[in-house]
Amino acid sequence: MADHSIKGKTVIIAGGAKNLGGLIARDLARHGAKAVAIHYNSAATRAAALQADLTTAGAVERLFADAIAAVGRPDIAINTTGKVLKKPLTEISEAEYDEMSAVNTKSAFFFLKEAGRHVNDNGKVLTLVTSLLGAFTPFYAAYAGTKAPIEHFVRAAAKEFGARGISVTAVGPGPMDTPFFYPAEGADAVAYHKTAAALSAFTKSGLTHIEDVVPFIRFLVSDGWWITGQTILINGGYTTK
Known part of the structure; x- marks a missing residue:
């Protein structure tokens, strides 16, 4: 039977330098993983800090x-990268759309592709993604819209990689109390x-x-x-599907 513990496993985390990605890296390291994180290093584990703009297939490769x-083939591959744009659909430029698509959709597709090529059997x-995939709301067409295709990428990858014992999932947090959240939101929206x-009411900030x-x-x-x-979707009841 396959070993599904974290101890001794090699992990690659895209966007692992700070906020959620950084905490994931530290948490898995504390539970015995060997972590590979973008712009992240820990004295508790063997790690490599790798810099890349992941908006091209070649960069992800x-x-x-x-x-x-640096550390060997990964057992676990986690992609936390993303970009938020909150703006009326009628005001979104082609350049903005292209950037959102590259950062949120294209990079996720090719991350899954390379994970499928390189993650060890019985890997994860x-x-x-975002809890906005379960919301009926204005102004997030470019953000939620460029995260939405990942759901199908994940389903397809799960079917294709399953024969090797690899599970593939997506996690959609609610609005998170991090510097990633506030710049896109006005005071009324934050409230x-x-x-x-x-x-x-049971959290310090009210947010995830x-x-x-x-x-x-x-x-x-x-x-x-x-x-x-x-x-x-992990959001304390912010929205659901």
């Missing part, structure tokens, strides 16, 4: 090649988001905290391997 050269692949979740999300990610890339091809 080089990222995996560099990571493998996880990609961050709304801080009260919108069913459990908002990265500490709320990490345990679920740890579970999905270890004992939760039987969950595959699905998108899990």
